[in-house]
Amino acid sequence: MKLILLGAPGAGKGTQATRLADQYHIPHISTGDIFRANLKEETPLGLKAKEYMDQGLLVPDELTVDLVMDRLAKPDCANGYILDGFPRTLVQAAALDAKVDIDAAINVEVPDEKIVKRMAGRRVCPKCGEPYHTEYKVPAKEGVCDRCGSLLIIRKDDEAETVLKRLAVYHDQTAPLIDHYQAAGKLITVDGTQSVEAVTDAITTALKA
Ligand code: AP5
Ligand code: MG
Ligand code: ZN
Numbered sequence: 001m002k003l004i005l006l007g008a009p010g011a012g013k014g015t016q017a018t019r020l021a022d023q024y025h026i027p028h029i030s031t032g033d034i035f036r037a038n039l040k041e042e043t044p045l046g047l048k049a050k051e052y053m054d055q056g057l058l059v060p061d062e063l064t065v066d067l068v069m070d071r072l073a074k075p076d077c078a079n080g081y082i083l084d085g086f087p088r089t090l091v092q093a094a095a096l097d098a099k100v101d102i103d104a105a106i107n108v109e110v111p112d113e114k115i116v117k118r119m120a121g122r123r124v125c126p127k128c129g130e131p132y133h134t135e136y137k138v139p140a141k142e143g144v145c146d147r148c149g150s151l152l153i154i155r156k157d158d159e160a161e162t163v164l165k166r167l168a169v170y171h172d173q174t175a176p177l178i179d180h181y182q183a184a185g186k187l188i189t190v191d192g193t194q195s196v197e198a199v200t201d202a203i204t205t206a207l208k209a
Pocket of ligand 1: 013030053059084085087119121136192195
């Protein structure tokens, strides 16, 4: 199964991607997590990406596309994958279309007002990328990742002002992909304001149909 998760920042792409990856036994590929891992290691790519990420802007397509294509060529992608946060521009979508025939693009819909509230309470695992929330997804032990035991952090780009910028960039550059995948007959839209479990159920039900 080759899936794309579309949706605004904070719509729940990362949250759903881990659940779907466990369920379908396919890797979860998040470009945001890859950039953050590179930044932690202070690689040239990470330092370059940081200039854009900290401002809530997209990393340029030429840095992003090759990175994803290399990742998709790895053996663990042979039976499929979940792309979380890629493609994010029409240029990226065209590059992906040229290489692979995806099964579905899942659009997790959440209105902007709810996004701002979600981001304010988000905590993330710096090691495995798992997202948590102070109210909606509390880890078993406060401040500690359930999956890998690392101490949770607040993402630098989750400051209110940067979140608003990311939302504007989403509407301008990424939202057009909804029409792109609709036209290709690949679009599945789910209501992302439901509980985490209900969103996963809506996705898996639509994928079976
Ligand atoms: P990225 O890391 O992908 O960030 P994003 O798209 O802005 O999305 P988020 O990770 O913020 O949100 P999410 O949808 O994963 O939501 P989550 O599950 O955490 O990208 C970061 C940056 O990297 C970009 O700004 C850009 O600079 C760069 N970048 C990445 N990919 C790129 C690309 N392809 N091209 C160019 N640049 C790129 O959930 C959010 C919160 O809500 C959590 O606290 C969670 O617990 C909670 N939550 C989730 N679901 C629910 C629910 N159903 N009910 C209640 N709470 C929920
Ligand atoms: Mg994410
Ligand atoms: Zn973790």
